[in-house]
Amino acid sequence: MQSSSKEIRLIISITAGIWCISLLVFLFIGFKTGASLFLTAVYGVWNLVIFAGAYWRISRNINQVLGKVDNCIQSMIDGTPVKEFSATEESLLGKFQTQIEKLYYILNSAKDREKTAHEEISELVADLVHQVNTPLTNIQMYCSFLTQDTLSDKEKTQICGVIDSQVEKLGWFAEGFTKTVRLESDIRKLEPKKQPILNMVLSAVDQISLKAKMQGNEICLSGAQDIEAVYDRRWTEEALFNILDNAVKYGQKNMPVQIYMEAYDLFARIDVTNYGTVIPKEDYTKIFQRFYRGKNAALIKDGVGLGLYLAREIITGQGGYLKVESKKETGNIFSLFLRMEK
Known part of the structure; x- marks a missing residue:
């Protein structure tokens, strides 16, 4: 509003200047002619004209x-923002326009995220209905x-x-769908904070230990045990449990499942x-897709492809991030990477 304020001050200054000059002129004329009453009335009307x-x-x-x-x-409401004031102008109106433009893009991004989330939920429901139809x-x-x-x-x-x-x-399917929907709504509410990873790993191991024991799998823990990372405890434990469950489900019986922890500079x-x-290497990226199950997995165990x-x-x-690789053609290694700092 700086330019507008300057213009208003200029108008007031010009008006004040005209008024002062008019006052001097009327005083001079009154002094020469002695017609004070008439000039006073004319001067009053002239003042009204100037200030009007x-x-x-x-x-x-x-x-x-x-x-x-x-x-x-x-224009922002219509979705086609128009800049009426110079963004480089150091004025209140220029700043106001910049701030409201930022607010417009924030609201639009929130709207886009909401639309994306809605589409993902709709796609998830459609996938689930398709998957449930078979059983x-x-x-x-x-x-x-x-x-x-x-x-x-015997046949019966x-x-x-x-x-x-x-x-x-x-x-x-019901369990996986519930977790997926809960994750979709909570993923933006993840509260990662720096904390030791050992307690989280041990809790995930406790959850899978009974199933591993029934398979004859011993859970072996090694590596650095004093590492701290930035993560959400509840959900990360769920992620590690899913990986361990996958390792036990598709691993050989009476063979160990190994957990190794290591600290890098960033992860x-x-x-x-x-x-x-x-x-197979061609399945490395596919196995993380929703409801995808590789041919080998489908032959070995039943599942739904959500873990x-x-x-x-x-x-x-x-x-x-998460990645997978083979272990000298004898098994698989799933590697989970957590940030070391925020």
């Missing part, structure tokens, strides 16, 4: 400025087989086993190594 003109000019200037402000705001169809088909009187007890038992496995698969690294079928997807989303959401 000044008021009109200032009012017009203010209305023009407010019109530009209104146009600037309306539901299988259950319906095998239930119809049970109505046949020609089936033996086998069919019941198939139905039970399909129901279990639906349970995995803390947690390796989870198992022995079993090697993941590694959730793990990757959690780790990348905190500025880290």
Whole structure:
């Protein structure tokens, strides 16, 4: 508003100058002619004309400025921002325009994020419905087989086993879907802070220990145990558990699952190594996609393909990353990287 203020001050100065000159002229004429009453009336009317003109000019200037402000705001509402004031001008209006422009882009980015999140949830629901249809169809088909009187007890038992496995698969879908939706809403609320990683690793190991024991897998922990990293404890523990669960599920029985921790300059690294079928290199990027299951995985164990997807989303959401590589053709190494500093 600096330029407008200068213009208003100039109008007032000119008006004051005209008024002073007029006063001197009328005093001179009155002194020469002695017509004081008439000149006083004329002088009063002249004053009204001068200040009415000044008021009109200032009012017009203010209305023009407010019109530009209104146009600037309306253009942002319409989605086509127009700059009415110079961004380089050191004035209140220039600063106001810059600040409201920043607010416009902040609100738009929030709107875009909301739209993206909505699209992701819609895509997730569509994927889930597609994935759920298969076990539901299988259950319906095998239930119809049970109505046949020609089936033996052994065949009925086998069919019941198939139905039970399909129901279990639906349970995995429900659990995975719940976690995914919860993650989608909480991913922007992750609260990473610098803290030791050992307690988080031990908690994840406790969760998988019973399943590992049933498989004959011993969880072996090694490496630096005094590392601190920046991460959200609750969600990162969930990510590591999913990786450990994957290692136990697809690893060889009676073989160890190894956890190794190491500190780098920028990242803390947690390796989870198992022995079993090697993941093909062409699947390295695909296995982190939602609902993706490699051919080898599908042949070995039932699953829904959400565990590694959730793990990757959690780790990348905190500025880290996740990768996989083979271990000399005898197993796989999943490496989880967490930032060392904020």
